[in-house]
Amino acid sequence: MIINIKNILFLTLILIGSTLKSQTDGKVLDKTIAVVGGEMLLFSSLETQIVSLKSQGVIVDDDNKCEIMEELLFQKLLIHQAKLDSLEVSDEEVEMEIDRRLNYFIAQIGSERKLEQYYKKTIKEIKEEFRGTVKDQMVSQRMQGKITSGLTITPKEVRDFYKKIPEDSIPMIESEVKYAQILIYAKESEEEINAAKERIQAIRDRIIKGEDFSTLAILYSEDEGSAKNGGEIGFLGRAELVPEYSATAFKLKNTAVSEIVKTKFGFHIIQLIERRGQKVNTRHILIKIKVSEKEVQNAKNLADSIYNALPTDTLTFGDYALKYSNDESSAKSDGVVANPQTGTAFFSLDEVEPQVYYTLEKLKEGEISKPVPAQSADGKKGYRIVQLISKTEPHKASLETDYSKIQQAALGAKEGEHTLKWIKEKLADTHVNISDEYKGCSFENPWVK
The missing domain is CATH 1.10.4030.10 (Porin chaperone SurA, peptide-binding domain)
Incomplete structure (x- = not known):
């Protein structure tokens, strides 16, 4: 060994x-x-x-x-x-x-x-x-x-x-895929932004009037991970928090309640529990900005128009990814998705996200899928266009191919x-x-x- x-x-x-x-x-x-x-x-x-x-x-x-x-x-x-x-x-x-x-x-x-x-x-x-x-x-x-x-x-x-390597010990190389995507999430409408802001403002007003922050976090916070703990997220450093949250949390004194803070997750109100050196323990209440079905449909319409334009347009799949994709990590790489486990562009089939796997298995090399529904880990909804760049079949490793x-x-x-x-x-x-x-x-x- x-x-x-x-x-x-x-x-x-x-x-x-x-x-x-x-x-x-x-x-x-x-x-x-x-x-x-x-x-x-x-x-x-x-x-x-x-x-x-x-x-x-x-x-x-x-x-x-x-x-x-x-x-x-x-x-x-x-x-x-x-x-x-x-x-x-x-x-x-x-x-x-x-x-x-x-x-x-x-x-x-x-x-x-x-x-x-x-x-x-x-x-x-x-x-x-x-x-x-x-x-x-x-x-x-x-x-x-x-x-x-x-x-x-x-x-x-x-x-x-x-x-x-003995002939009978030459390893098999499993099937691998390389793919690109254009990921378009539904936008947040002004109406939904205002509705979320009004909700969290009402909660903040209740806290300022004397109601318990922790109790209201349990009842209303949409951060499922922290709500059950009264909104408490534990001791974290500046780099461990999103910038807007971090900037506010580290300015708070005693048990003060912050003004409304907007991050990529939605609207927050934050309360300082304790500060130890370069780390703070805070609790928060999060109200997410809902996305209307109209905006989801708008995302689909944009994805459909891109899909229909791709066969005849002088712009490439990568050009469209750079211009329209909401996946920052792949947009600047012609839409090519990186494997977070290996750092390469190749995925074994069991490493591909389930949402993507069922789309890729229907494609041949070079083919582009019709827009399919997509949802991020934090609940964002939208549509995804996928291109299968390459797919290898299982085979014995050789110097020529591997x-x-x-x-x-x-x-x-x-x-x-x-x-x-x-x-x-x-x-x-x-x-x-x-x-x-x-x-x-x-x-x-x-x-x-």
């Missing part, structure tokens, strides 16, 4: 759903099962990974448990060394990473509310529960990146790597060998103490001395 921290620990985040679900189904009595340098490994960390794998249908035997144990020991060694090297990850970076992962799962399941219902936790609770895990993983990955930085792979090394993937695998193998050497060097002068029940594991590295 070549150790790669992503193999097991990535499950906590990429398969965060399984882990979250497992933790709602029962509690684990905790204890320390290993110490690496100054870092303690808890039994609950091991058990969470095991439950996560089992929930994916993986049979976990004693050998698998030992492999997971070694991955976790490796993570602790990385964290220990990162502290010695003063290598850090900021709270803002952690928050952004948590949001990125959660947004992926919200898109998969349909909405924040559905995610909370499924895991029986609020978004705030999910974030808090995994904040430490996410930070540890990010520190580990950054440290591992430092270990292997500067390593390169030559074309000869790639060819040699491929030739050494050079970049084989090159990546070869570099990964080289990095793995370099990392194994690093582990052995560090373990020579790092204190490690493992619980007796795990000393019988056939570890690849000398964790037991």
Whole structure:
């Protein structure tokens, strides 16, 4: 086994759903099962990974448990060394990473509310529960990146790597798609904007007259994640809040109630609970701006006109995406959608949003779909036009068609060998103490001395 921290620990985040679900189904009595340098490994960390794998249908035997144990020991060694090297990850970076992962799962399941219902936790609770895990993983990955930085792979090394793979072990490359989109959301009408503003003004007036902010948040706030907590969202830094909310929240004193604040989510009123250094704990009431059916129809009409113009217009799909698409992340890239998990433009079929998947499967390469309904994770409605740029069929990897993937695998193998050497060097002068029940594991590295 070549150790790669992503193999097991990535499950906590990429398969965060399984882990979250497992933790709602029962509690684990905790204890320390290993110490690496100054870092303690808890039994609950091991058990969470095991439950996560089992929930994916993986049979976990004693050998698998030992492999997971070694991955976790490796993570602790990385964290220990990162502290010695003063290598850090900021709270803002952690928050952004948590949001990125959660947004992926919200898109998969349909909405924040559905995610909370499924895991029986609020978004705030999910974030808090995994904040430490996410930070540890990010520190580990950054440290591992430092270990292997500067390593390169030559074309000869790639060819040699491929030739050494037995014929019956050459991996299958699953079907992948690359697609572009023009996403048009319904606009907010002046009438609906004014209606939402009047609603939140009325709520604010009641608070100013003495009614309890928390009670009114529970009754009226349309932020499903925080309403049940009386509108409280917890301690967050400036970068973790949208700019308009942040600017207001950090100006509040004592328990003052803000004026009405408009963000991309709608209208807010904010109350300061407590400030600690560069973080504030606030509660808020959100009233969203409703989108009328007329505006949804207007979005469809615009999408229809673009679709009808595309076959004969001198403007390309990418030109229209840049001019009209409301998806900022793809509009400037000819409408090409990036895979948030890999950073590339290619998606395996199970990585594609369900809304998009059923449209893509009907298209041939180069074809453009008719406008289809679209809805964002925060409830925005509109229409989407999709172009299938390419689709590969499942096949055995070859240097001719999959050079970049084989090159990546070869570099990964080289990095793995370099990392194994690093582990052995560090373990020579790092204190490690493992619980007796795990000393019988056939570890690849000398964790037991």
